[in-house]
Amino acid sequence: MSDPTPLLRIRNLSVDFTTSSGLFRAVDGIDLDVASGELLAIVGESGSGKSVSMLAVMGLLPWTAKITADEITFDGTDLRNLSGPARRRLIGRDMAMIFQEPMSSLNPCFTIGFQLKEALRQHLGLNARDRHARAIELLEMVGMPDPERRLKAFPFQLSGGMNQRVMIAMAIACRPRLLIADEPTTALDVTIQAQILDLLTGLQNDTGMTLILITHDMGVVAETAERVCVQYAGQKVEDQPVIDLFDHPYHPYTAALLAALPERATERRLPTIPGTVPGAFDRPTGCLFSPRCRFADDTCRGTQPPVQPPALGRARCHYPIGATTPQKVTQ
Amino acid sequence: MLRYFLGRLLTFIPTFIGVTLISFAFIRVLPGDPIIVMAGERGLTEERYQELSRQFGFDQPILLQFWDYLTGVLQGDLGQSYVTKKPVFDEFFTLFPATLELSVCAIILAIALGLPAGVIAAVYRGKFFDRALMSTALVGYSMPIFWWALLLIIVFSGNLGWTPVSGRIDLLYYFDNTTGFMLIDSLLSGQSGAFTSAVRHLILPTIVLATIPLAVIARQTRSAMLEVLSEDYIRTARAKGLSPTRINGLHALRNAMIPVITVIGLSVGTLLAGAILTETIFSWPGIGKWMVDSIFRRDYPVVQGGLLMIALMVMIVNLTVDLLYSLINPKIRHR
Ligand SMILES: Nc1ncnc2c1ncn2[C@@H]1O[C@H](COP(=O)(O)OP(=O)(O)OP(=O)(O)O)[C@@H](O)[C@H]1O
Ligand SMILES: [Mg+2]
Numbered sequence: 332m333s334d335p336t337p338l339l340r341i342r343n344l345s346v347d348f349t350t351s352s353g354l355f356r357a358v359d360g361i362d363l364d365v366a367s368g369e370l371l372a373i374v375g376e377s378g379s380g381k382s383v384s385m386l387a388v389m390g391l392l393p394w395t396a397k398i399t400a401d402e403i404t405f406d407g408t409d410l411r412n413l414s415g416p417a418r419r420r421l422i423g424r425d426m427a428m429i430f431q432e433p434m435s436s437l438n439p440c441f442t443i444g445f446q447l448k449e450a451l452r453q454h455l456g457l458n459a460r461d462r463h464a465r466a467i468e469l470l471e472m473v474g475m476p477d478p479e480r481r482l483k484a485f486p487f488q489l490s491g492g493m494n495q496r497v498m499i500a501m502a503i504a505c506r507p508r509l510l511i512a513d514e515p516t517t518a519l520d521v522t523i524q525a526q527i528l529d530l531l532t533g534l535q536n537d538t539g540m541t542l543i544l545i546t547h548d549m550g551v552v553a554e555t556a557e558r559v560c561v562q563y564a565g566q567k568v569e570d571q572p573v574i575d576l577f578d579h580p581y582h583p584y585t586a587a588l589l590a591a592l593p594e595r596a597t598e599r600r601l602p603t604i605p606g607t608v609p610g611a612f613d614r615p616t617g618c619l620f621s622p623r624c625r626f627a628d629d630t631c632r633g634t635q636p637p638v639q640p641p642a643l644g645r646a647r648c649h650y651p652i653g654a655t656t657p658q659k660v661t662q
Numbered sequence: 663m664l665r666y667f668l669g670r671l672l673t674f675i676p677t678f679i680g681v682t683l684i685s686f687a688f689i690r691v692l693p694g695d696p697i698i699v700m701a702g703e704r705g706l707t708e709e710r711y712q713e714l715s716r717q718f719g720f721d722q723p724i725l726l727q728f729w730d731y732l733t734g735v736l737q738g739d740l741g742q743s744y745v746t747k748k749p750v751f752d753e754f755f756t757l758f759p760a761t762l763e764l765s766v767c768a769i770i771l772a773i774a775l776g777l778p779a780g781v782i783a784a785v786y787r788g789k790f791f792d793r794a795l796m797s798t799a800l801v802g803y804s805m806p807i808f809w810w811a812l813l814l815i816i817v818f819s820g821n822l823g824w825t826p827v828s829g830r831i832d833l834l835y836y837f838d839n840t841t842g843f844m845l846i847d848s849l850l851s852g853q854s855g856a857f858t859s860a861v862r863h864l865i866l867p868t869i870v871l872a873t874i875p876l877a878v879i880a881r882q883t884r885s886a887m888l889e890v891l892s893e894d895y896i897r898t899a900r901a902k903g904l905s906p907t908r909i910n911g912l913h914a915l916r917n918a919m920i921p922v923i924t925v926i927g928l929s930v931g932t933l934l935a936g937a938i939l940t941e942t943i944f945s946w947p948g949i950g951k952w953m954v955d956s957i958f959r960r961d962y963p964v965v966q967g968g969l970l971m972i973a974l975m976v977m978i979v980n981l982t983v984d985l986l987y988s989l990i991n992p993k994i995r996h997r
Contacts, residue, residue: 391900393892415906423903435894440916440992450902485992501902 337364338509338541339388342402346380346387346565349395355611357383357396359565359619362638367508370535370542372556372573374549374588378608380565381545382431385511389428390418406508424454427502431514433494437486443497444482450504469500473530492523496530503534509541517547528555549592553577561585564608564619570645581644581651583624618649626650666988670981677977682735685969686728689962696744696960718744731966740967745959750967754949758971759842760830761941761948765933767864768871773926776876780883780922785910787888795880802877807936811870811943818866825866828945832859867944871936875929882925886918893917920991927983931976 346358358380365371373381387398388410403410405426410418430436437446447469448462457465463482470478473496486494495515502510512531516524532555535542544556552559552573559576561569561584569582580586587604606623609615613622618636621627636649643651697706697714706714715721719730734741740750779799783792819827826832830844837851845864848856890896891914899913934950941950949968956964988994 389901391897419903419905421903423901428901430894430898432894436898438895438899438913438917440990441913449904453903485996487993488996498898501898 336407338367338369338406339363339365339543340402340404341384341388342400344384344387344398344400344403346383346392347397347399349397350611352611354397356614357565358387361562361565361567363560363567363570365509365541365543367541368539370532370544370555370557371560372544372546372552372558373560373562374546374552375562376608377547378564379562381562382513383565384562385428385513385543385545389422389426389511391422391428420454423450423507424505425507426509426511427505427507428511428513429495429498429502429515431517433491433498433515433518434486436498437494439486441485442482443484443486443489447482447497447501447504450501454505465504466500469504470497472503472534473497473500474526475500491519492527495519495523495527499527499530499534503538503540506538507540509543510535511543511545513545514547515544516551531555549588561588564614566619566647567645568620568647570641576644579644579653581639581646581653582620582648583626583652584620585644585646586652587625618647626652667985670984674977674981678974679732681970681973682732682966683728685966685973686731688969689957689960689965690724692957692960694960696962699958699960700744735967735970740970741963743956743964744961745956745964750963753952753964754968754971756839756842757947757949757952760844760946761934761937761950763843763845764864764867764871764940764946764948765930765937767868769875769926769930769933771868771872772875772879772929775872776879777883777922780880781887781910781915781918783880783884784887784891785906787884792884796884799877799880802873803881805873807870807873807939808943810873811866811940814866814869815943824862826859826863830860830863830947831856832863835859867940867946870943871933871940874936875926875933878925878929879922883918883922886921887914890914890917916990920987923983923987923990927980927987930979930983934972934976 341361341363344358344361344363345356348355348357361380361384373385375381383392383396386392387396387400388403388405390410390413392398398411400411405421408421410421413421437443444463444466447466451457451462451465466482467478470481475481475493475496481489481493481497486497489497499515510531515531516527519527528551531542531544534540544551546552556573558570558572560567561576561582563584569576569580569585571581576585577589580589584604591604604623609619609622615621615632616635617633618624618627618631621631624631630649634649636647639646639648639651639654643654697711697718697720700714712721719727722730731741738751740754742749743753746753779795783795786792815827818825831848835848835851835853835856837847837853837856840847840850844860845857848860887910891910896909896914899909904913937948938950938954940946941948942954945951949972953965953968953972956968
């Protein structure tokens with residue numbers, strides 16, 4: 332946030348889905364600045380709009396999604412009204428994304444090599460021999476054994492971990508400045524999870540690219556990220572450097588997440604908090620977290636909370652924990 | 663892969679025997695006696711009837727007749743037509759090119775229009791083109807073929823006079839049956855106007871015969887594309903910055919083709935059945951018309967032999983489709 336010209340700058344991003352029962356707001360007024368070279372983690376329960384917000388930035392949402400934003404700029408380029416061809420020159424080259432399900436994210440009808448080289452031809456215009464050399468180099472970078480032979484393999488002939496390595500190789504093929512990794516390890520075995528995370532952070536170190544890591548896993552956040560955004564029901568509720576956040580959460584939701592981590596290490600999944608995330612029909616008028624919040628009062632239930640200054644973790648809360656303002660604790 | 667192919671060939675044997683039995687039984691179940699039919703209105707004496715009966719082998723027990731037929735078939739002998747006295751096998755191969763020509767043109771038309779239509783409808787799902795196309799396909803699918811054929815004849819041959827009503831070529835052209843395919847033979851003949859005439863004769867029957875497969879292929883392509891377009895790997899392809907043409911036409915269509923190929927194969931089977939009706943309407947001298955005529959004449963060898971040959975063709979088509987299927991689906995190829 333200190334960087335005056337962030338690589339990615341989002342202001343008031345909202346996404347509404349047209350569903351059979353009317354509009355559903357999946358992302359609600361998100362502001363986000365990501366500095367060049369930063370490693371940002373986005374955490375939140377399932378359904379909190381982590382994927383949807385980043386897919387909106389990439390322009391990968393289905394046509395049922397309606398995106399509104401005051402600003403989405405990447406490296407000075409306004410992404411909101413970009414023409415199709417202009418966006419396609421950017422996507423996959425300067426901004427790349429990998430997904431949660433490696434097994435279904437690769438096309439079963441084409442070989443690994445075909446899919447890897449396709450990205451190279453699309454953006455870099457390399458000839459066949461250079462593409463082949465670069466493809467092998469990329470597979471080596473992501474720690475794929477026997478890359479020459481793997482190029483001829485089909486996705487269903489490789490394991491999930493290997494497929495995710497291929498996805499990563501494909502994403503970094505054109506040396507992107509921003510890589511969005513949407514829960515890249517959720518579908519993988521625990522031992523493989525650590526390897527993939529090491530690979531991603533290692534690549535980020537070596538290439539200096541910016542990495543946005545979407546995750547459920549507070550343990551992963553603690554070990555890898557520099558800064559964390561906590562999302563709840565489509566809103567960003569807190570935004571702090573990792574150390575400060577673990578040290579002093581300002582939003583009651585963050586506090587509840589951390590408090591429920593036994594020893595903050597053994598249970599690595601997001602703990603359960605009583606109640607559920609509001610859906611389309613039970614959206615509170617005031618603070619979205621108020622029905623589940625221990626500290627909520629009538630103000631919380633009645634009016635939408637302001638976004639607090641950076642010193643208070645940008646918490647979207649009327650009464651940030653430990654703030655100097657008179658704190659009401661009503662059970 | 664080879665084992666798979668040989669395994670498929672083995673399943674041909676019981677199918678083949680079954681078809682032989684059914685085609686043998688089918689015509690004999692129909693009421694009517696070929697000898698009486700042949701004699702026509704003149705009738706014939708009891709002695710003459712017995713003599714002919716013996717000549718055709720009708721005095722033998724039915725099982726023995728089947729055995730004779732089956733052993734004949736296995737030696738490549740389908741018997742002779744009662745009417746023309748020519749070997750059924752020869753007649754089949756004289757007439758089959760006409761049916762094949764019509765069927766091939768029809769399936770090409772059905773694929774050439776149905777595949778892109780289905781893709782476009784899926785890409786623009788819910789939009790005007792999609793709705794218009796899907797309603798048209800539904801109409802095409804459920805329309806009685808003879809009614810549709812008559813409508814086309816009335817409009818294009820009757821009112822507009824653009825296309826001929828029947829046959830394969832104008833009577834004024836005469837040339838050798840080199841290949842049996844009128845489009846090729848007319849070109850080989852070098853007579854000016856012969857090829858155009860052959861094409862004009864083909865247009866209406868082809869449209870009529872292609873209608874149902876076209877509707878089926880368009881609908882199947884659309885639904886397969888819709889399913890594929892919501893797959894994760896399509897999102898990956900978009901995340902690479904590929905063009906919509908490449909995503910829809912290569913990444914999506916390649917996967918959607920797997921179910922579509924199956925449907926195309928099934929269409930070819932029904933096409934041969936549809937050809938019978940179409941050929942009768944347009945006096946197209948193919949096996950369809952030949953079969954219908956022979957059924958009315960109770961020409962047992964022709965009907966049972968013709969059915970057998972048609973079944974054989976369908977089996978060959980299905981085998982080809984199976985092979986194609988495993989070629990485009992790497993999961994089967996790499997088993
Ligand atoms: N195509 C869509 N149509 C309608 N609703 C959608 C669509 N995609 C996502 N949503 C809804 O948007 C909300 C946010 O979804 P999103 O996938 O961003 O959650 P998430 O935070 O990534 O969760 P997870 O951790 O499970 O991946 C969910 O309630 C989801 O049901
Ligand atoms: Mg998600």
